[in-house]
Amino acid sequence: MLSAVRVTDAIVIPEGDLRWRFSRSSGPGGQGVNTADSRVELSFDLAGSTLFPPLLKERALERLAAKLVDGVLTIAASEHRAQLRNREAAAMRLAQALREAVAPPPRKRRPTKPSRGSVERRLAAKKRRGDVKRGRRGDE
Template sequence: MAEDVRVGARFVIPGAELRERFSRSSGPGGQGVNTTDSRVELSFDVAGSAVIPPALKERITARLGTRLVGGVLTIAASEYRSQLMNRDAARERLAEVLAKASAPPPAKRRPTKPSRGSKERRLAAKKRRSDVKRGRGGRYDD
């Protein structure tokens, strides 16, 4: 019944590892809002998943620490009036969150030295500023 969710090129979450819960959406929608369970809560057990490699699992749990409850990530979608569209939106959002959390950290910055020209420009600007202030005059001038 549940389709697989592809998380970038890293891994695919089988539909069997996803849990869906449906409830009534809040907000406008006419009389249908009172009868249709269009809100979708999609849960995925990150800590207990067999498809995520251990190194990635560690990175994901560290980055999503505040969003995980007992190792489970829950995504809610209720922006559409259709349950099917909310299911698709929740799956897309889950894939997006997991892709972002599993992305490798950015490369370390290599420190660089200021160029000779930039040093000269900085000193010239300081000299100009100093001359401006000295030229203002005041009662404490020498």
């Protein structure tokens, strides 16, 4: 059974910090879909958590702001027929969302200028294209 969610090597969310809800799922399952609570909602209180260092927590809260409700991140999974597989899918998606949210920002692009040769080739191609179009024109 799932005991904890590993976000990074240093950050592991214990089972006690996760809140699970189960409900009936739509989709595949035949007659069992009407009786089994296979849909899973996994909630994690990001704003109230002390697992993340302040910098990473601030970055995660900022990046996940659109998905948070009162600081709580909720992931739903209902693509599998079995509740256990949906639990695993929700845990993996929670870990992935948090991993992406705490990742360092990409390095800034260092602006570069086009080389002299590339500028000359571009201008020569424009000149050739203009000559082709001029050649198509008849005497007007």
